[in-house]
Amino acid sequence: MEIAEKVEIAAKIIDKYGAIVRDIIRFHTNNDCDADDIFQDFFLSLVNKPVPLYLKDIKAYLSRAAINDVFDAIRRSKNYRRRLLQYSQCFKYRVTRENPQSIILQAEEIQKLFDLAEERLTSRETEAVLQKYRCGHNTSEAAEEMGINTRSFDRYVCVGLKKLSESVSHEEPLES
Secondary structure, eight states, X not given: OOXXXXXXXXXXXXXXXXXXXXXXXXXXXXXXXXXXXXXHHHHHHHHHSOOOTTOSOHHHHHHHHHHHHHHHHHHHHHHHHHHHHHHHHHTOOOOOOSOHHHHHHHHHHHHHHHHHHHHHSOHHHHHHHIIXXXXXXXXXXXXXXXTSOHHHHHHHHHHHHHHHHHHHHHSOOOOO
């Protein structure tokens, strides 16, 4: 069958049953724009796969086909939104509401804390604190890097942070 014949047959079906099909599609969608898009896709699906000639109840066939097209469109839309969300998660940019000066000051304060750690803590406590907070390693990675078990690592970090907290609370604010 030629494309022109298929289009003509689909057009005749839409002329006769288009109002019913459109009502079915609108019933299952929230939005008229989506309903129009699905209706147009439905027409194209009739062109691609014409209604079988042996059918006795064409209304039931068209009804089921329209409902299937609606569910397919909903599924495609959900999949598109899910993939878009996954993509956006991969390329999520951190938006900061702070001005650059406060970000630099905060970085300087953090560096001063690391310097204080090197002055006031034992070498193992300093290494543990730096592994966790400067390098961003999790407990197991940092413990492996230091050649100790995770419990010892956690203890070094805990004691180191406690000593830093006490040092900072007994002194004036950190300044250059």
